[in-house]
Amino acid sequence: MAKLVRGRKEGKVSPEAYQSIMLDEIAGRLADITQVQTQILEHIKETTPDGVDFPISDVTVTGATVVNFVKEYPYRKIRSLDPVFNKGSNTAYIRVNEEAKEIPVENRESLSISRPKATIEYITIRVASGESATIRMIGHF
16 A cells, blocks of 8 residues: 555555545445446346236225235336226226326226326225225236
8 A cells, every 4th residue: 555655655654545545446346336236227127028917816895995006016106907897786986096086987897097107006996885896907017
């Protein structure tokens, strides 16, 4: 280390010089790590397929039920639900995230819910008091 610092006797290096040398070394290593992380992220983006389908277990609703895709499988926001099929005999109402609009799904009816980007974090499924419905869905992210 002493040979790196000019104008000083060999073997005598000030703490400030050591600090500068260490900070320079740390900056170089951080730059290398950042470059590797960027390469890994690009590789993941290139190899991860878009539009992966995943089944969602049938949801039986007797009041109001929340299906959260971030806290439960697939642990990420999704792009669409296609189809959403009501297997029950009563009308179910579906709300996406915090939207005010509820979408009715009649008996034996199916519908699609989609967004241009993966922004669906959760859905709320509701039925009228005293009624029940079973909803089958397939999600896409």
